[in-house]
Amino acid sequence: MAGGSPKPVGFGSAILKVVDAKTAPRRVFFGEQSTQAVPYMYQQRLAEWAPVSREAEGK
Numbered sequence: 001m002a003g004g005s006p007k008p009v010g011f012g013s014a015i016l017k018v019v020d021a022k023t024a025p026r027r028v029f030f031g032e033q034s035t036q037a038v039p040y041m042y043q044q045r046l047a048e049w050a051p052v053s054r055e056a057e058g059k
Contacts, residue, residue, distance in 0.1 A: 011030060018028050029038050 014028075014030060018024055029035055
């Protein structure tokens with residue numbers, strides 16, 4: 001479904017898998033659109049916080 005939210009067809013089983021996981025993730029993204037956008041967003045966040053990370057090492 002281009003440009004819209006994913007239909008909640010498999011959300012129930014997906015949520016149960018997260019809940020039943022031995023180590024559940026802090027965040028979960030559902031749908032193809034999210035899984036494509038999130039890596040890019042996290043790269044931006046990592047770059048934004050890189051100076052703080054280096055500062056913690058005294059650099």
